[in-house]
Amino acid sequence: MYAIVRKEIRDAFKNRLYLLIAAMLMVLVIISVILGALQVKANVDAYNQSIEFLKSIGKTDLPEAPNLNPLAALKSYVNYIGILGALIAIVQGNLAIAKDKRTGTTPLILTRHIYRDQYLSAKLIGNMALLLLLSVSIFVVTLLSMLLISRAPITWDDIARMGVFSILSFLYMSLFLILSLFMAVLSRNTKRVLLLTVVIWLVISFILPQIGDTMDLDNQLPGGFFSSMGMNKEESQKILDQFSMYETIRDGIEEMSPTKHYERASFALLNVKSGFESNTALEISAIKWFDIAGILAPGILLWLGAFMVFLKREDINEVQGGY
């Protein structure tokens, strides 16, 4: 089993497609974090300059430092993981099964003392190790960029928030890895199923949240639908009161998207969404348990599903054309 895990990691470093997407992800994250850190640095410098100026004219009543929120520099990171992170995991998951089907090594491996579920687990562990490596690398680069470039005061709680956010990003990517493995095991044609998995990803990551946003009455016009109709808050609330069922359906559609859950929990951890400034990383994790469960639970269910599907497959001796 450990031989398969090691082979998965070795193979990934030899795969150009994997290396290309991983490099793209790293470069995008580094650029976005550096740009974000520079923005924070500009805010810090502007504040310091105004303090110096006030001191120079003899003012003693100095304004407090504004909430610079260095973590907001990571906002773009959430979008990149949502797109490229998920895509890299899908490619990894598909390749893990496709390469063995292409070379016909699956039946050969299964002649050894290894169960089918162990074979799948080894594939998962190997690829999850790769995603973990990617997440840790990004965390280290991000932290160094924040410390060296932004010069904003970073507390231990900020670092803990970044750590929990990295774990969440890893879990989110793992979900798509499992989805891709499940789909590759389910289908005979690994090429076609890769396309299908990408379509599923597009639906749950972009179309469902978009439907939820579009169905939101007040999202249709800039500045809000109700205010553009000249309604005050009480009047708009009276109307919303009549749409509670509609609102429940709209919310239900949004809840089906793991990307939405990832975004909600991440924005709370990074202080992009207000109201979590005084909470610790663990408290936010406890408050946002439903969003974390929204990422974890589908992964566990899909994984168990993959075990059951693979146990009954009788056509694994067939060799397929690969990439």
Add this chain to the structure above:
Amino acid sequence: MIGRKHMAWFLAAILGIILFGAFSFSTADSSLTVTSTEKTLKVVNGQTTTLHIGVTNDGSTELKDISVQIDLPYKWIIQSMDPGTVSLLPGESSEFTVVLLVPASENASTHTLNVSCTSGELTSDIINIPVAVVTNPMFGYAILGCIVLMIAGTAIYFRRNVRR
């Protein structure tokens, strides 16, 4: 030239005006006092929560049509308010029972409700009530139940089809 006696009167008059002003402002500010039984609130999304708002007339005149104003987050609804308005004689107090409905689409988060009372032009001080919106724990049990069922189903499936 102003004599010393006149100067003393002049200063006393100014001091009197300042004191009267301060006194009159303080009575205007404190004539309507708002309090809340709930210092913090914890509410499950999609459900209602009850808020008890106390109001006292600290002034010297009767105040009519006193109502509660709550600055609610988007999509939150005041389901009921009992009574709608009250009239209070000087020194009298009353309590409003406000039922708030938090929409099901509200994610787990924290908000602050700004509550005040008004009577005509007069507005009380604003009190802040922190509200923590939590997700219904039933969803957690449902998710856990699904996972346990799937694990049991997988175990049975493996026993029936023989692990290989």
